[in-house]
Amino acid sequence: MSLIQAHDKLRELCRGFGAELHAGATNQFFFRLQEEKLPALGPQLRQEGYYVVMAFANDERELEDHCFKLYYLLSHPTEDLFLVVETPLIRGNEAYSTISSIYPAMKPFDSEIVSYFGLRPVVELERPANICLHECYPPDLYPLRRDHAQKDLLEVLSRYRSDAAFLPRSVEPPPMGEVFLPVGPIHAGVIEPGQFLFRIGSETIEALDIRLGYTHKGIERLFQTRFNLQDGWRLAEQVSGDSSFAHSMAYCQATEALARVSIPYEANLLRGLFLELERLANHIGDSAALAHDVALEMIASEIAVLREEIMRLNGRLTCQRFLRGLNRPGGVVLPQQLDVDDARRTVSHVTNRYLEMAQLLVELNDFRERTINIGILPKATALALGITGLAARASGVERDFRLQHPYGPYSHEETRRFMSDQGPSDLPLVMLLPMTGDVFSRFLIRAREVSHSARLIEHFLGLWPSTSKHEFMRQIDFMKVPNFEYGLGYAEGWRGDVVYWVMKDKLERIYRCKVRDPSILNWPGLKAAIEPHEVNGQWFETTVVDFPIVNKSFNLSYSGNDL
Amino acid sequence: MVFKRLREILPWRKSLYTEDTTHKAPKSIFIRHVDAGSSNAIEQEIIALFNPVYDVERFGFHLVASPRHADILLITGPCTRSMEAATLAAFHAMPEPRCVVTVGDGFEEDSVFYDSYAVMPLPDEIAAVRVAHIPGDPPSPQQILDVLLDLPTYPK
Numbered sequence: 001m002s003l004i005q006a007h008d009k010l011r012e013l014c015r016g017f018g019a020e021l022h023a024g025a026t027n028q029f030f031f032r033l034q035e036e037k038l039p040a041l042g043p044q045l046r047q048e049g050y051y052v053v054m055a056f057a058n059d060e061r062e063l064e065d066h067c068f069k070l071y072y073l074l075s076h077p078t079e080d081l082f083l084v085v086e087t088p089l090i091r092g093n094e095a096y097s098t099i100s101s102i103y104p105a106m107k108p109f110d111s112e113i114v115s116y117f118g119l120r121p122v123v124e125l126e127r128p129a130n131i132c133l134h135e136c137y138p139p140d141l142y143p144l145r146r147d148h149a150q151k152d153l154l155e156v157l158s159r160y161r162s163d164a165a166f167l168p169r170s171v172e173p174p175p176m177g178e179v180f181l182p183v184g185p186i187h188a189g190v191i192e193p194g195q196f197l198f199r200i201g202s203e204t205i206e207a208l209d210i211r212l213g214y215t216h217k218g219i220e221r222l223f224q225t226r227f228n229l230q231d232g233w234r235l236a237e238q239v240s241g242d243s244s245f246a247h248s249m250a251y252c253q254a255t256e257a258l259a260r261v262s263i264p265y266e267a268n269l270l271r272g273l274f275l276e277l278e279r280l281a282n283h284i285g286d287s288a289a290l291a292h293d294v295a296l297e298m299i300a301s302e303i304a305v306l307r308e309e310i311m312r313l314n315g316r317l318t319c320q321r322f323l324r325g326l327n328r329p330g331g332v333v334l335p336q337q338l339d340v341d342d343a344r345r346t347v348s349h350v351t352n353r354y355l356e357m358a359q360l361l362v363e364l365n366d367f368r369e370r371t372i373n374i375g376i377l378p379k380a381t382a383l384a385l386g387i388t389g390l391a392a393r394a395s396g397v398e399r400d401f402r403l404q405h406p407y408g409p410y411s412h413e414e415t416r417r418f419m420s421d422q423g424p425s426d427l428p429l430v431m432l433l434p435m436t437g438d439v440f441s442r443f444l445i446r447a448r449e450v451s452h453s454a455r456l457i458e459h460f461l462g463l464w465p466s467t468s469k470h471e472f473m474r475q476i477d478f479m480k481v482p483n484f485e486y487g488l489g490y491a492e493g494w495r496g497d498v499v500y501w502v503m504k505d506k507l508e509r510i511y512r513c514k515v516r517d518p519s520i521l522n523w524p525g526l527k528a529a530i531e532p533h534e535v536n537g538q539w540f541e542t543t544v545v546d547f548p549i550v551n552k553s554f555n556l557s558y559s560g561n562d563l
Numbered sequence: 564m565v566f567k568r569l570r571e572i573l574p575w576r577k578s579l580y581t582e583d584t585t586h587k588a589p590k591s592i593f594i595r596h597v598d599a600g601s602s603n604a605i606e607q608e609i610i611a612l613f614n615p616v617y618d619v620e621r622f623g624f625h626l627v628a629s630p631r632h633a634d635i636l637l638i639t640g641p642c643t644r645s646m647e648a649a650t651l652a653a654f655h656a657m658p659e660p661r662c663v664v665t666v667g668d669g670f671e672e673d674s675v676f677y678d679s680y681a682v683m684p685l686p687d688e689i690a691a692v693r694v695a696h697i698p699g700d701p702p703s704p705q706q707i708l709d710v711l712l713d714l715p716t717y718p719k
Contacts, residue, residue, distance in 0.1 A: 134645045143680055153680050157644070185649050188628035190596045190609050193646055214645045215600045218681035226678055235675050241604025241701065285607065288614075304614035311611070321703055322604050559602045 003027075006079040013048065017041050021086070024486055025257055027405065028082045035070065035087040035096055042102040049077035052386050054499055054516040055109040057117045059146045060088075063484060067091045068119060071514075072099075073488070073499070080405050082488070089119070097122045105386025108520045108561075116220070118142035131213050132562070136162050143221050150225050174199050178206060181544065185214045192558035196547075204541040208530045210523060216562040223513035229255050229478045229502070230329060232510055236500070237324045240517055240560030245278045246493025247500075247515075247560075248327035253408060254500040254513075255329040258487025259478060263408075264471040266464075267331040270338070272409025273460045274314075274323050276453040279494035280347070281310040283446040283453075284354055286555050290443055291361060293549045294370040303357050306350045313346045331473035340461050351454035355427070358447040362430050371440040375550030376540055377529040378437055387525040389496015389518045391554055394445045395437035401492040408491070409460070418459050427451055437529075442553040449494075478508040495519065495557065517560030526554050591623040592711075595633035595657070599650045600643030600682070605667045605701040609637070612704045619708060630656040638689070641669030641682045654689050662694045664710070667701055 010029050011020065017040070018033035033041065053073040060069050065088050072085040089096055096113075098121035100106035113119050115132035118140065133141065138160045143153060174180055178201040185193035193214040199207040219239060227235055236251035237244040249271055256263060288303035311321045318326055319335050326332050361367045377387065382395035392399045402410045403419055410419060425432060431448060435441045483506050490499045496518025505511035529550055532541045542550060596609060612619045613626070627633050630653045642650060654663070665685065668674050676682045685693070697710045 136644050136648065150678065150680075154678075157680055185646065186597055186653055190598075190606050190626065192598045192603055192606065193600075193649065214649070215598070215643055216645055216681050217600060217641065217643055217676055218679040222676065222679050226675075238602045238675055241602035242607060244602075244604065285610075301615045304611070305616055308611060308614055308616045315703070321608075322701065324700060557603060559600075 003079045003081060006076055006081050009048070010076075010081070010083060013044055014041065023084065024488060027080045028084050028488065030084045030086070032086045032088070035089055038072075038085070038087055038099055039097050039102070042099040045074060045083070046102055050074040050083060051077065051383075052103045052105040052109075053082070053497070054501070054514065055106055055113070056501070056514040057113045057119055057144075058503070058512050059117065059144065062146065068094070068096075068117065070096055070113070070119075071501070073501070075405070078404070082405070084488075094118065095120045095122050103386065104384060104524070105521055108524070116142060116144040118145065131211055132216065134213055134216075136160075143218060146224075177201055185211075194558045198544065198547070200544060203543045203545075204532070205530055205544060205547065206532065208527050210527055212523065212558060213562050215559045217559075219563045220513060220515060223510045223515075228507075228509045229258075229504060230476075230508065232502070232513065233327050233329070236515070237322075237327075239515055239563065240519070240557040241322060242282050242557065243278065243493040243495060243498060243517070243560065245274050245323040245327070246491045246498045247517075248324070249275060249408070250489045250491040250493075250498040250500040251502070251513075252327045252329050252489065253491065254487040254489030254502040255476065255478075256487070257489055258485055258502055258504060259329075259476045259481050261330060261474055261476050263331045263474055265412075266470045267472045267474075268409045268412070269460050269463055270332045270334060270472070271327070272415070273343070273457060274318070274326065275409070275491060275493070276457045276460070277310065277314060277347075278323055279453045280350070280450055280457070281307055281314070282494040282555075283450045284310060284350070286552065287354070287358060287361075287443065287446055287450075289552050289555070290371070290439070290549065291367070293552050294367055296361070296364070296366060299357055299361060303354065306354050306357075309346060309350050313343060316342060328473065330476045334472060337468075338464065340464055344458065344461050347454050347457050351450060354450055355447065358443075358450075359428055359431065362444070362447070368440065370546075370549060371443060371553075372438060373436075373540065374439045374546050375529040375542060375553060376436065376438045376533075376535050377525055378533075378535050381528050381533070382437065382525065385524050385528060386521055388521050389492070390445060390449070390494065391442065391496070391522050391525055394435050394442040396435045399496075401490055401497040405490065407489075414463065415456075415459065418456070425451070439549055439553040478504060484511060493518065495555070496522065515560075515563055517557055517563075519556040519558075519561040522554060522556050523561060526551065526556065529554075591625070592635060593625050593627045593633050594635045594637050595627055595630045595653065596637045596639070597630075597650055597653050599638050599640045599646045601639040601641070601667055601669055605639040608701050608704050608707065609639070609666075612707060617704045617708055619711070622712065624711060630654070631658065633657050634661065636661065636663045636689075637666060638663060638685075639666045639669070640685070641667075641674060641676045642685055644681050644683050647683050647686065651686055651688070654686075662692050663689050664695045664697065664714070665693060666697045666699075666707065668698055670696060671698060 014031050017037050021030040021032050023030035053075050055072045058069045068089045070087045074083040098110050100110055181198040181200050184195040195211040197209040198205050233248045233251050237248040239247045285307040288300045291300035315321045377395045379396045382392050382397050481504055486503045488501055490497055499516040501514040503511040530542050695710050697707055
């Protein structure tokens with residue numbers, strides 16, 4: 001099906017439900033719908049294969065429609081086409097009809113909407129909705145409503161005292177013969193805080209309840225109160241440290257889409273280069289952690305050294321090991337000349353060594369026994385839950401925004417050709433096994449992507465013009481942008497697609513910035529992979545000792561989920 | 564078999580090692596790390612401290628699983644409202660004398676999180692025994708290591 005056909009089909013489908021609006025970009029279909037009609041449209045979209053990218057609320061009570069609005073962003077399964085649905089609630093109404101029964105991926109977004117806006121889904125949520133804001137917050141705070149002045153909000157919070165501990169709400173006693181094993185929020189290793197409540201019978205995990213929200217920093221409100229469109233990148237790169245560059249890139253692309261500015265060629269090349277370097281560093285670091293978790297310390301140490309070499313390369317190229325402070329709306333700021341030779345040399349050296357180590361791991365029985373058929377996330381479950389990024393690809397769901405929604409550096413003709421031309425791979429056959437969704441697959445996909453990223457970096461460096469004068473920035477005057485326009489930006493970070501939706505206010509400030517880290521969609525995937533389930537007629541259970549390695553193979557961000 | 568193959572493909576990486584500061588080694592210090600709400604960048608740098616390049620264990624620093632074993636609480640921030648109680652609980656579980664080192668720009672006055680409803684200043688009790696703060700966004704492993712080696716007082 002071509003893009004035009006897909007577009008026409010979508011228009012056909014949505015006719016009779018609402019009105020088409022003027023979209024912000026050519027690959028978007030912007031559509032307004034009466035809120036109660038959504039449950040009728042949902043199943044049809046689902047049948048066409050559309051999947052949920054994100055959903056969020058916006059308090060537009062002081063704008064022309066005088067109501068709360070819900071926005072849904074869905075993507076066509078294969079074509080570069082987004083469906084943006086805008087559903088205004090009836091004025092004064094705070095209930096909305098959720099489509100989480102059709103799209104389970106909606107559930108985490110439902111909890112966000114309930115916690116931050118106080119809107120209620122017509123159908124009650126299965127889980128208590130307080131996981132975003134813990135008991136240390138007043139139950140009716142709703143921090144993203146715009147009628148709270150910042151001073152009042154802080155005042156209310158300073159007076160509020162809660163006796164509730166940081167541990168979970170009281171739970172029902174477990175069935176006979178089973179026990180609860182609470183772990184966290186502070187874990188034994190150096191990782192972020194989150195609480196896992198296991199229900200275990202003998203050694204296997206019967207059920208897992210994941211409680212997040214410990215690192216909630218009020219980021220979406222900070223975008224509105226403290227930052228303007230020009231400097232919002234500073235906050236965006238703090239959302240999730242390991243994906244700093246993907247986040248600031250998605251933010252900047254959203255502002256550029258808002259202003260309809262295209263950035264210089266060199267700036268796009270740099271963004272592509274740094275995004276791939278970030279992917280390289282994280283995939284290599286995770287491989288080291290997986291080797292560490294199966295107690296293959298020598299291999300883990302060796303791979304950890306390789307990661308350090310990439311981090312130092314980042315430091316040499318940009319003066320910042322985490323590639324922070326580079327992206328700006330309109331381009332990239334590079335503190336010094338790009339050392340093409342250094343980048344090329346280091347990346348090829350690191351990748352070659354890494355692939356040797358990865359092959360060693362893949363062939364090693366000690367590693368295979370701990371990873372094959374452990375923590376399986378079957379393809380059907382991944383599709384149903386709307387899992388995205390690396391975890392989806394490891395389950396055989398081809399979901400990659402670089403291919404499917406080519407943006408910025410990946411939209412150039414040469415790069416598109418490079419991305420779609422897979423060609424004969426130079427990887428050994430053992431690394432090209434089909435994806436089954438277990439820990440081993442998630443390791444293999446990392447090894448493959450390291451190899452692919454290295455070739456992509458080589459490709460970007462090959463395109464780098466050898467002239468000494470480069471243009472990296474295009475100034476954006478946000479005052480000229482119409483008020484209350486929105487811009488959509490996305491970047492395929494190493495964990496999956498990072499999506500930003502930015503709305504401008506009357507001045508140069510941010511009226512609403514919705515941040516969507518891939519982790520928010522993938523946490524339910526971890527739960528599904530851990531809990532007992534059937535795959536192809538076989539019953540799989542996970543033991544408690546295998547939990548860390550399954551968790552590590554997903555390596556989801558707590559900070560990006562909690563915002 | 565593994566070891567033989569490893570020996571074949573591993574060169575001796577002396578060039579990557581940091582300068583020899585072994586003489587500064589402050590005996591044996593047990594560290595408990597608490598993420599009070601940071602983005603995970605600082606955590607990655609702390610993990611990097613234990614790779615063969617920085618290898619802080621050669622100076623006697625060890626990461627421990629329980630705060631009951633810890634001399635130092637290494638807090639990365641900012642401190643969120645939701646983590647305040649857990650951070651305090653970890654702190655109270657430490658034996659005395661105890662000290663605290665904070666890492667990252669999240670604790671600075673002008674951090675990007677300043678004025679957020681969800682971010683708290685460091686609790687007074689903890690701030691009282693803070694012996695060092697390591698600024699940076701995030702600080703590199705070398706910067707963290709330098710501060711750890713130069714801490715003025717370690718609890719005896």
